[in-house]
Amino acid sequence: MTRIGWAAIGAVSVLTVAVAGCSSSDSGSSADSALAAGSALAAQIDQQQLIGHLEQLEAIAADNDGNRASGTSGYDASVDYVVRMLTDAGFDVQTPEFEFDQFIWGNQTLSADGTDIPVEALQFSPATPDGGLLAPLVVGAPDALGCTAEEWGDADLTGAVALVTRGTCEFSQKARVAAERGAVALLIANNDDGIVDGTLGGKDNSPIPVGGISRESGNELRAQVPGSVDLTLDTQTTTSQSRNVIAQTSTGSTDNVVVVGAHLDGVPEGAGINDNGSGVAAVLETARRLGGDPDVTNAVRFAFWGAEELGLFGSEKYVESLSEDELLQIALYLNYDMVGSPNAGYLTYDGDDSDRVGAPAGPEGSAAVERISEIGLLEAGVSPNGTDFDGRSDYAPFVSAGIPAGGVFSGADDRKTDVQAELWGGEANEPFDPNYHTAQDTLENIDRDALLRHSRAAAFSVGAFAHSVEGPNGVPVGDARVEARATQ
Numbered sequence: 001m002t003r004i005g006w007a008a009i010g011a012v013s014v015l016t017v018a019v020a021g022c023s024s025s026d027s028g029s030s031a032d033s034a035l036a037a038g039s040a041l042a043a044q045i046d047q048q049q050l051i052g053h054l055e056q057l058e059a060i061a062a063d064n065d066g067n068r069a070s071g072t073s074g075y076d077a078s079v080d081y082v083v084r085m086l087t088d089a090g091f092d093v094q095t096p097e098f099e100f101d102q103f104i105w106g107n108q109t110l111s112a113d114g115t116d117i118p119v120e121a122l123q124f125s126p127a128t129p130d131g132g133l134l135a136p137l138v139v140g141a142p143d144a145l146g147c148t149a150e151e152w153g154d155a156d157l158t159g160a161v162a163l164v165t166r167g168t169c170e171f172s173q174k175a176r177v178a179a180e181r182g183a184v185a186l187l188i189a190n191n192d193d194g195i196v197d198g199t200l201g202g203k204d205n206s207p208i209p210v211g212g213i214s215r216e217s218g219n220e221l222r223a224q225v226p227g228s229v230d231l232t233l234d235t236q237t238t239t240s241q242s243r244n245v246i247a248q249t250s251t252g253s254t255d256n257v258v259v260v261g262a263h264l265d266g267v268p269e270g271a272g273i274n275d276n277g278s279g280v281a282a283v284l285e286t287a288r289r290l291g292g293d294p295d296v297t298n299a300v301r302f303a304f305w306g307a308e309e310l311g312l313f314g315s316e317k318y319v320e321s322l323s324e325d326e327l328l329q330i331a332l333y334l335n336y337d338m339v340g341s342p343n344a345g346y347l348t349y350d351g352d353d354s355d356r357v358g359a360p361a362g363p364e365g366s367a368a369v370e371r372i373s374e375i376g377l378l379e380a381g382v383s384p385n386g387t388d389f390d391g392r393s394d395y396a397p398f399v400s401a402g403i404p405a406g407g408v409f410s411g412a413d414d415r416k417t418d419v420q421a422e423l424w425g426g427e428a429n430e431p432f433d434p435n436y437h438t439a440q441d442t443l444e445n446i447d448r449d450a451l452l453r454h455s456r457a458a459a460f461s462v463g464a465f466a467h468s469v470e471g472p473n474g475v476p477v478g479d480a481r482v483e484a485r486a487t488q
């Protein structure tokens with residue numbers, strides 16, 4: 001990794017501060033002045049301030065059983081800290097509560113005629129009664145899907161365990177149909193390799209336990225009818241509450257809101273300083289530098305998500321809570337989740353799928369978000385690589401809602417390649433963060449240079465888009481946005 005670029009960058013930033021605020025009424029083309037506005041905000045990001053936030057989060061974990069996990073006093077103290085920092089910076093801060101269901105898989109067994117058959121409860125499946133279920137097995141026609149009552153013909157499902165095949169309709173519909181016909185549980189055989197691994201979508205979507213089995217096991221069971229099965233699915237669904245932290249500038253158009261987020265919760269194993277204290281520090285310091293009433297064209301909304309580690313619940317519930325109009329007001333979403341990895345990578349979410357790896361391109365505009373993120377890292381003195389838009393962080397609910405998204409990332413448990421080690425230094429074929437989700441994810445193990453470069457790239461993107469979301473580095477606006485979201 002070059003360190004030379006850094007010095008050059010410093011010089012350039014000082015220059016741009018003198019020229020541009022963040023509103024697009026300034027002279028010169030909107031695209032150029034957007035870049036200048038990005039540079040101006042990036043230059044204000046100070047490493048010591050970032051480290052200061054991490055020190056506070058680490059102290060919070062130390063005072064709260066060593067972690068800042070969702071549902072703990074460590075998380076609540078993290079919320080209080082972020083709220084205080086944002087309020088001091090002139091923001092009107094909200095901490096909206098949300099409720100989410102967590103599903104716990106316990107003991108799962110299935111046997112027929114003394115033969116054990118691998119089975120997995122579908123997510124949110126009710127549990128079988130204590131001691132399990134011993135009941136006759138009823139199967140429909142070969143490959144019956146069980147989507148309608150008619151499909152069962154005159155079969156008597158009363159008190160039986162029913163067996164159907166995956167396909168065509170939702171798992172929960174198959175379960176409700178079988179239950180209406182008197183079944184006490186449902187088994188769903190796969191129509192592909194492996195055991196069915198799916199969800200019922202919510203805790204109230206099936207009145208009976210539902211287990212997934214493989215295609216082969218389905219055929220084995222069909223060959224044993226008439227017969228009975230012994231099914232045990234020990235499962236539990238708990239409903240929990242948590243909070244997000246939301247703060248929006250009082251200035252800037254609310255027709256093109258730039259949303260910037262980082263999850264605030266950590267895993268129970270440790271303080272969660274890289275995952276995701278680093279992203280919190282980057283977003284919090286950007287918010288503090290921007291202030292609550294900046295001279296911007298577009299309003300900026302800062303979000304600190306709860307319960308990300310449990311399943312992206314904070315961002316998901318937030319997106320779900322917005323009306324169609326409120327979703328349309330959001331121009332784009334910037335996500336920062338791990339930006340201080342010890343074996344650091346300089347990655348941008350591959351919004352245009354130019355790497356042709358894994359997930360497809362993001363919603364229209366994601367290419368521009370990636371481009372601005374790349375420029376932010378280049379200005380910070382490093383050459384970026386793409387990383388798959390794999391949905392493993394809080395951009396996923398926004399992408400699902402058709403909102404263009406992106407951001408920068410320093411890597412988690414994936415391994416740095418030889419080429420990347422050439423490019424950035426560090427260890428080839430070693431994880432970007434060997435401390436991922438462990439007690440070793442501490443301030444001591446943060447790459448402070450990577451933290452600064454990524455945080456400046458984050459601030460660059462915020463400054464640029466707060467200035468303008470239009471032009472060659474822009475996203476759909478107005479009618480084009482309505483159309484783009486409609487076709488999503």
Ligand SMILES: [Zn+2]
Pocket residue numbers: 263275276308337338
């Ligand atoms: Zn994370």
